[in-house]
Amino acid sequence: MNFRTRFAPSPTGPLHLGHAFSALTAFDLAREAGGTFLLRIEDIDRTRARAQWEAQIYEDLHWLGLDWPEPVRRQSDHTDAYMAALEDLWARGLLYPCSCRRRDIVAAASAPQEGGEPAVGPDGLVYPGTCRPETPPRGQMPRDEALRIDMRRALDVVGKDINFFEVGAGPDGESGLIEVSPEALIEGVGDVVLSRRDFPGSYHLSVVVDDAQQEISDVVRGQDLFEATQIHVLLQHLLGYLVPRYHHHRLVRDEAGRRLAKRDNDRAIATFRAEGCTPAQIRDMLGLETAPGGAA
Structure with a gap:
């Protein structure tokens, strides 16, 4: 390529x-x-x-x-492409609607539980599974609710090792062939949102569809997105896309060591x-x- x-x-x-x-x-x-x-x-x-x-x-x-x-x-301009990917995942029982608001997730994740502090993943607090059904939802995919991926079912469908090749370096110097841990996806990432109420797609879904349709061979981006790569590689496997090489690079920081923001x-x-x-x-x-x- x-x-x-x-x-x-x-x-x-x-x-x-x-x-x-x-x-x-x-x-x-x-x-x-x-x-x-x-x-x-x-x-x-x-x-x-x-x-x-x-x-x-x-x-x-x-x-x-x-x-x-x-x-x-x-x-x-490409909402149809994201919708097609969502319909594919929905038909395979890998998505479910979620009506939780941010405050609901914070309250559920902060409730007293065994194991100490709530887990934090690439999207913030790991979703506690409040709306996750015991069996995949049937019927037409809803268009007016957020849709989450059922991470355990998705991993069962992939049914094989998930990895990607890092030609740059992650935040801790990770490079070469990176193995994606199923346990890390379940416990440290959770059922992330793949479609929002106001747009048919999330960052994770749209970037994967875009990269596939544009035939991207090498994804070049900052180390702040390294943890999100495991989500993207999983979606690439689920949707039958080729997995590109990844080149994560250092971040530009201010005098206090903070990553720069648009403000x-x-x-x-x-x-x-x-x-x-x-x-x-x-x-x-x-x-x-x-x-x-x-x-x-």
Whole structure:
């Protein structure tokens, strides 16, 4: 498979230095491999996505010296693809509706129980299984409720070892062939949401469908998403997709060691541009070499 990767920001605020590092890393790796770099707009959060932030994404990335094939894939244009994946999983008895609100989950997870503190996974508190049915639900898949994956049933369906190849490094230096533990998925991840009430798909589902449909061979992203990879690999197995290679990279942090967020406007790419910074200076600031072929 030819090297094919992507940078997939959400248009919910300005891109900052952490985004620049991730985008430039993916772009450089694609150039070095003679492959393809894609831009994808992950706009499933319709309450926060804004057209002006999407326009600024294009502006900032072009200024950094990046280019990509058109048209750009926008998640809001592909709800049919996410719905088809959900219908497949529903028909196989792997999803169930959930009416729990966040406060319900917090209350249930915080109730006194054996074993100490409640487990926390990639999506926060591990869902305690309040709405999980004893047998798979029948009939038509509901469209107005959140849908969770039944993790135990999903693992039974996969019925084999789950692994992925890490060519970068996880937060604790994990690299090479990474085995995904069924116990860790059940106890440390739980029945994650795959479809929300307001959109037919969640981050976990949509990113897996997008990567498959765009034939992504190498996923390049920050180490903060390393723990979520086990969810994505499970879904890839369930949906019959190829598992790409993963390249998790270090995170850009502030002086206090905190990961940058979109509220850190003083580290926004647009702010550096306005102050007269050059793309080459951004690369130097991030510890990146000049791009292959002399770009940026």
